Amino acid sequence: MNIHDKGESTLPPHFAVILDQPAIGPEWKSWLVHELALRGVLLGLDGTIEDHGVLIGFYQFLEQAEAEQALQTMNVKVEALDCPWMGPIRGAIGWVRAGLQEDLLGSFLPVLVRLSRGPFVRTADSAFYAPVRKIAFSVENVVKKYGFGDGEDLLDIPGDYLEHACDEVQAVLEHAGLEAQVSLIETAHNPLRIRGPALQDGKEASSDVLRELTVTLWAYDWRLLQDASFW
Structure with missing residues (x-):
């Protein structure tokens, strides 16, 4: 199943911006997959998100330019870029739930707050939260x-x-x-x-x-x- 099957927009319903960190290295997507897997959340090559083997959603990576364009279009300020311990935007990860929202809130999203550190954006109306x-x-x-x-x-x-x-x-x-x-x-x-x-x-x-x-x-x-x- 493809994430776009859930709607017509080319952007997922929600996405989180990944800010650079010393631990990331040159491949931010591989780093994110690895860090999530350490916490029991698996990003499959087929676009699935699983929590300890249970399907909870579908994901999509956004490259740096695509993420920056989306933020500019939606007028979303990345407040954490002013933080001296944060680096520039590396990209973003978007998702759509497969079942209950509580499934994502119980595992994937709390971990993503710590790993992404950039804003969480709702595509439909450009609403966003700054987790840092x-x-x-x-x-x-x-x-x-x-x-x-x-x-x-x-x-x-x-x-x-x-x-x-x-x-x-x-x-x-x-x-x-x-x-x-x-x-x-x-x-x-x-x-x-x-x-x-x-x-x-x-x-x-x-x-x-x-x-x-x-x-x-x-x-x-x-x-x-x-x-x-x-x-």
């Missing part, structure tokens, strides 16, 4: 084991991203007159933490003080997976 964007977080996240969405909101990329995030939070605390040391810890949860209490005028700062402070970080925005109307 600047987000204002409460500084209170740094005192919580499950802060920053249990660490899931923070970008999982090589380089100095987490160190930069640590410095940003530290700067907000110092600007507010708080004494605290923000550090990175090895954990399966939130890695951005304060060791000990934050002090204000020599006394432990209340949770309200930390809650009202905000720090802006490049991060994952998972709302697209919760917006049923987008799909």
Whole structure:
């Protein structure tokens, strides 16, 4: 079955833009197929998407020029191109579901958010979500084991991203007159933490003080997976 059997448009109903990353190398499509397969999602040579052997959809690759033209035509801004840890557009992958939308939301789409990092676009009306964007977080996240969405909101990329995030939070605390040391810890949860209490005028700062402070970080925005109307 061909993806175009689901509609007349030359573009699939939804597509996600793939931004360059150090791990991709020269062949972004092979990289994407491999990374998805590691997580149990198989892109078949016949255009099928399978989750642990169950057919859940059909896919189509868009080359770089085709992806860029589609974005320009639909006036979709790639916000993440302003992120210092993101590279240029490599291409895109489009898809159509084979059964329930929940099948894609349960496996393929969450993985694709992490791998693509470019916008997810709905072709019919040019609606889109930016899965990586600047987000204002409460500084209170740094005192919580499950802060920053249990660490899931923070970008999982090589380089100095987490160190930069640590410095940003530290700067907000110092600007507010708080004494605290923000550090990175090895954990399966939130890695951005304060060791000990934050002090204000020599006394432990209340949770309200930390809650009202905000720090802006490049991060994952998972709302697209919760917006049923987008799909």
